[in-house]
Amino acid sequence: MNTVLIADDSKFMRRWITSILNQSNQYKVVAEASCGASALNQYLQYLPDFVILDLVMDDLNGLDVLKEILQENPKANVIICSSMGQDDDIDLALNCGAKDYIVKPNFNSLIPTLNSLPVY
Template sequence: MSKTVLIADDSRFLRNLIKNILFKEGYELFIEASDGAYAVSLYKERNPDIVLLDLTMPNLNGIDALKRIIEFDPEAKVIICSAMGQKRFILEAIQSGAKDFIIKPNFNELIPAIRKLFC
């Protein structure tokens, strides 16, 4: 799979877990960020096909990073992956431009959510 995936999460363990899930599905090109500000910078520099953003990160939270990415590229394919699955966070993420919201650590919906982006 030749799609580039930006994984932004302050937990190295979760970044690796997500990479392993995606690698098993054929994804091989990964960019990693441990904070929201770096994720925005990497998006602007590398223009990945998919962005997986956590909500709780240092330097810039996921919602603000999402807003900056969407402001830079309104067509960005961003999925929020967060343990903070309360309805208000999901609504704010979708209203801010996220294409989907996956509640960690249940990643069963991750691959179907990514596939939907490219149908």
């Protein structure tokens, strides 16, 4: 079973994403974070197969966390999941190394996106 870290400042959103992942029976949420610093700490502690990361969080924003994670592991599977769906935001996240970008609450592509990524 593939492991996942969900980092989002909204507890509701973390629960919603967890329920989607639980329905697939392929993914196990091993950690949750409500702020950027916690997301980075949780990543380093659990080294999950996938990170689902919001852009707007307290202390460190999602792009800062993405960059830090990729410094630790350039092959990390980080998917940005944000309500900020402007082309500039999407392009910036993908250019920084995110594997994909999902605009909340359009989660239909979450499982297919995870399934398409290699696990190292």
